Amino acid sequence: MPPETEPSAAILQSEHDARIVAQFTRWAKPFGDLPLHSQADAMARLRAAAAVSATARVLDVACGPGIVACTLAADAAHVTGIDLTPAMLDQARARQREAGLANLDWQLGDATSLPFADESFDVVVTRYSFHHIRDPARALAEMLRVCRKGGRLLVVDATPSPETQAAYDRMETLRDPSHASALTQQQLRALGRQAGLHEVVVDFHRIEADVASIADPETLDALIAMLDADIATGEDRIGVAARRGETGVSFLFPVSVVAWDRVT
Ligand SMILES: C[S@@+](CC[C@H](N)C(=O)[O-])C[C@H]1O[C@@H](n2cnc3c(N)ncnc32)[C@H](O)[C@@H]1O
Numbered sequence: 001m002p003p004e005t006e007p008s009a010a011i012l013q014s015e016h017d018a019r020i021v022a023q024f025t026r027w028a029k030p031f032g033d034l035p036l037h038s039q040a041d042a043m044a045r046l047r048a049a050a051a052v053s054a055t056a057r058v059l060d061v062a063c064g065p066g067i068v069a070c071t072l073a074a075d076a077a078h079v080t081g082i083d084l085t086p087a088m089l090d091q092a093r094a095r096q097r098e099a100g101l102a103n104l105d106w107q108l109g110d111a112t113s114l115p116f117a118d119e120s121f122d123v124v125v126t127r128y129s130f131h132h133i134r135d136p137a138r139a140l141a142e143m144l145r146v147c148r149k150g151g152r153l154l155v156v157d158a159t160p161s162p163e164t165q166a167a168y169d170r171m172e173t174l175r176d177p178s179h180a181s182a183l184t185q186q187q188l189r190a191l192g193r194q195a196g197l198h199e200v201v202v203d204f205h206r207i208e209a210d211v212a213s214i215a216d217p218e219t220l221d222a223l224i225a226m227l228d229a230d231i232a233t234g235e236d237r238i239g240v241a242a243r244r245g246e247t248g249v250s251f252l253f254p255v256s257v258v259a260w261d262r263v264t
Pocket of ligand 1: 020021024037061064065066067082088109112127128
C-alpha cells in the first residue's frame with residue numbers, strides 16, 4: 001500500500017477553486033446588483049489609479065460581474081475580463097449588453113495561470129480578488145507578465161490592519177467560505193516591491209455594508225454575533241467599525257487601492 005501523504009497542493013487548490021465557483025455562482029446576481037460594489041466615489045478612485053488612456057488594452061482579472069471592466073471600457077480601447085466562475089461571466093455579458101458597450105470580451109480562466117501572451121495589455125487590474133487567492137504573489141506575477149513594459153498594474157482589495165488581520169480573516173471566512181486571507185496594505189505593497197514594480201498610487205477608503213445584504217441566511221446569525229461582540233465592547237477587534245443602526249448591523253470594509261508601473 002502506498003504511504004499516506006498530505007494532499008497535494010494541486011488537490012487543495014482545486015478544492016479551493018470549487019469553493020470559489022460554488023460561492024460566486026450563488027452570489028453572481030446579488031453581488032452585481034449591490035450598490036456598494038458600484039459606489040461612485042470608489043469607482044472614481046479606481047479609475048484615477050488605473051489611468052486608462054483611449055488607446056489602452058485593459059485586462060480585468062477575476063472580473064466577476066464586470067462592474068470594473070465595464071467602467072474602464074468607457075476610457076479604454078478594449079477591455080478583457082477573465083474569471084473562474086461561469087455564472088459571473090454571464091452577469092458580465094448581461095451588464096455589457098445593458099450598457100451597450102462593444103469594446104469588451106470575456107474569458108473563463110484562472111488568475112494564477114493567465115491564458116495570455118507576455119505583454120498583451122497596457123493596464124492590468126483586479127478588484128476584491130487577492131483575498132480569495134491562496135498565492136497572491138503568483139497572481140501578481142501573472143498580471144506583471146501579461147502587462148507591457150511601462151504599463152500599469154492595479155490591485156484593489158480589503159486590507160485589514162496588522163492588529164486586526166486574524167480576526168478579520170475569521171469574520172470573512174465565516175461570511176464567505178471561499179475567503180483565503182486578506183493582506184494588510186503593507187503586505188500588498190511588499191508584494192509589488194518584491195515583484196520589482198514601481199509604486200505610483202496608494203489610496204485607502206472604507207465601504208459601508210449592511211451585513212444582511214452580503215451574507216448567506218445560514219451564517220447571518222453567527223456573523224452578527226461576532227460583530228455584536230465588538231459593538232458591545234467597543235474594542236473594534238475586527239477593525240471594521242461595526243455598528244447597530246435602524247436597519248440592523250453594518251460595518252466598514254477597509255479598502256486599499258495600490259497601483260504600480262512596470263518598469264522593466
Ligand atoms: C468578490 S468577487 C469580485 C468581482 C469583481 N472583481 C469586482 O470587484 O466586482 C471575486 C471574484 O473573483 C473570482 N475569482 C476568485 N479566484 C479566482 C481565480 N483564481 N481566478 C479567476 N477568478 C477568480 C470569483 O469567481 C469572483 O468572481
